[in-house]
Amino acid sequence: MSKKHVEIAGAGLAGMSVAVRLAQLGWDVVLHERNADLRAYGAGIWLWENGLKSLEIIGAYDAAVTRAKIIKEWRLVDEHGDIMFSRPCLNDRFLLPPRADLYQSLIDRAVEEGVEIRTESRVAEVKPEGVLVLENGEERPADLVIAADGAYSRLRHSLMATAWIDFGIEFGIRTMIGHEPGDPEDVVSEYINGRYRLLYNPCTDGENYIFLSAPMESDAARQVPVDRNVWKEKFPDLSHYIDRLTEAGRWDQIHNVRTRFWSSGKVALIGDCAHAMPPNLGQAANMAFTNAMALAAMVTDREDIPGALKEWEERQRPLTDHVQWWSYIYGMSLGKWPKKFMNFRTDAIQGLAKTKWFDRGLNRAARHIPVGYQPEKNT
16 A cells, blocks of 8 residues: 655744654655755744644653753743732743754654755645645645644645634744853743743753743833843843844844634644734743644644544634643733733732633643654654
């Protein structure tokens, strides 16, 4: 019996992870990347239990987290130094490696599993009957076609799958700073002052990951290299971090993508292409991984690929929608809090954070077990 064949457009985290898993399950996999080389953008990355289990399934866990810090607590801190909420990591894992380490671990696994990676291969269109079309006009038929070309996906648009894109009210700057003695080793602290946020993340023994967020209308805060004086004015007690900000870094508008569907015929949308979300819960990559594991299992077990893709969406989308909305509302709640009620913000969030509803909603994805995870085999 011949192998099933899949063509994947986009070699980011989502495309690479689903490529590895499908190859493991016996598929013939071709992965297309429009750029000349494989590069990881960003700085550090949050990996929750659901994402870590997914990496264990595909054998990328050890290499991905070799240098990662093990996080014991995530806390939100207001402008007075009061803790608005604390999320301890007692019974589930939260690790923070450099994004480049994670990406390289996926590349290495793809090569080991025999995935054919084609760089400078630009995909123009995907067709529901199971055809990937390159910009040079070449048509590549497959049993399955996957669009993983990111939040601004032209392939999603070619299928008329986009429901709406909300570009939000804030932008984010990601960068790394050198680690110094006395820097917290296992606590992520998210500091907030009005609509401005500074997120400190222990990352490796030598570096920490800093995420800065500010309103879109703040041109001064959006500058790269970072204008240190702007951020020191908002966070004077964090000057010891801000002074270490380097010229390296990038800013992105924080946005939310909703799709009408995740599949059309033999074509599946995955990762940011299907459900880009604000980074507030650190779950975008983790959900891409868990959805990739489920997708690979579903299409491998079924001959009816279109039917399998519809069932995949029915099973996976409720959790993804939940995480996407919580990420969105988290940012909107902090960024749109009425000024006249600002003095009550900390009390309100502290009270909310003590409820079981908040705990279940915030942590629902992190406690999800990906399809294909078997503790005795994957640990």
